[in-house]
């Protein structure tokens with residue numbers, strides 16, 4: 382390897398020299414790692430991938446503090462657990478750190494047993510995954526063919542569309558009706574190429590739910606050759622008794638695949654762990670597609686411990702419930718519109734350009750989500766935080782709405 386002059390675009394790389402244990406410092410010219418003729422590369426890339434807009438994740442706290450030179454910022458942008466992880470999960474993690482030189486259990490045996498008991502289904506009806514996102518990906522890889530259609534609510538969780546496009550499938554968007562998933566509109570979109578229908582319940586970002594009667598009528602009217610994914614990432618937060626839990630319909634409709642996560646109510650987003658619940662015959666195929674060690678060792682032990690930590694879940698649900706009431710009360714007092722929610726986040730109509738309000742809130746050290754990319758140009762989405770984070774949000778919103786023109 383030739384040596385290059387050190388410049389702003391070079392980084393030092395330490396590589397072993399001649400197989401010995403000594404290391405030599407080599408400079409890598411970053412400019413020379415760039416592909417000059419991007420159109421050549423473009424020809425190699427799969428068609429569907431060219432049309433994907435990258436996922437916009439909530440801004441990390443550290444990034445905001447670094448960029449704006451502030452400290453003590455709060456993040457209410459990614460619908461995480463305001464109380465942090467379950468203390469039992471933390472204890473289990475600490476007890477298992479010494480084992481991470483081993484591969485994890487490829488079948489997540491213990492976790493599957495615990496989830497099977499919780500949901501009263503056979504263990505092979507459960508598939509733990511690297512975040513519930515992985516379940517979407519596995520289902521699409523298994524059932525979608527190029528040109529096949531996936532019907533999704535719009536706006537909703539953007540990854541449904543991105544994964545579909547990545548597999549050269551065609552996302553078919555069914556607009557929401559009054560901020561709710563419109564099952565009739567979804568049904569009308571079904572055609573000969575439809576392979577999969579995705580219902581997000583509660584829907585992100587609106588927080589609204591599809592209720593039992595509508596859900597039951599819908600799944601019974603869907604042809605047998607179409608797979609239905611029910612994404613219940615926020616299902617634990619729902620208080621409406623008319624909420625249809627996807628896994629209850631396994632016997633009625635074996636093509637229903639429910640996905641759930643430990644990222645929200647259980648506070649394990651950083652470990653990446655979720656799961657699917659579906660007929661064992663479906664799981665049999667998904668198991669062929671997944672990576673053998675898709676759920677890491679620490680995620681498995683933390684999830685098992687979190688499942689036993691009922692106190693933490695109860696405290697989380699209470700915190701979210703109280704936080705929502707606090708938001709509702711304060712927004713009503715200020716005549717600010719919002720969409721009543723069944724999840725741990727709330728859509729608020731700020732009545733001004735949401736990107737402008739988002740930026741102004743960032744300067745106040747509060748990270749929320751602008752909903753411009755969802756097509757809601759004067760709405761933001763805020764996750765429920767701790768009581769002090771919620772107060773900080775309301776105070777900052779007051780300040781920002783007062784100043785934003």
Ligand SMILES: Cc1ncc(COP(=O)(O)O)c(C=O)c1O
Nearest residue numbers: 512513514538585614642644655
């Ligand atoms: C609707 C919805 N589904 C799925 C997910 C992904 O969750 P996980 O962290 O389990 O991959 C999210 C995450 O924000 C979400 O909002």
